[in-house]
Amino acid sequence: MDNMADGTVLRGGMSSITGAAVEMSLDELFGAVEQEWQDQALCAQTDPEAFFPEKGGSTREAKRICMACAVRDECLEYALEHDERFGIWGGLSDRERRRLKKQIG
Structure with a gap:
């Protein structure tokens, strides 16, 4: 290149x-690199509703899937960089991601 x-x-x-x-x-x-990790993500092979639960709904299943995912770090990095406000990304909820941003920022 x-x-x-x-x-x-x-x-x-x-x-x-x-x-x-x-x-x-x-x-x-x-964008191509981003698409590559997203194609490898376990969440792309499962029910997306588990990663965007209703308010007060359980995040346990989504987080369990994230813990086994090979691209979890890339996913979390993407969510932090793009200020994702909804759903489970890289094994963390929005609240957990905001807390992490405060700790590292």
Whole structure:
């Protein structure tokens, strides 16, 4: 991968279809990496309602799934960076994420 002066990332050399250089912006590259970890997440293979319980509902099942997830850290990092206010992300509720942000911030 080569970084271009305008922030574009040249990836993969030439396209096999058109013979043109394949370019990807940094935003597109980060989006692709983000999509990769999300595709590996265990929550993507289970009932999403468990991760967004009703107020006062149990988070136990979602947190149990998160603890076994290989991309838990990436998920938590995403939630903290994007200020996710709802649901279980990286094994933590919104309240737990806010507390963590105060501790590390």
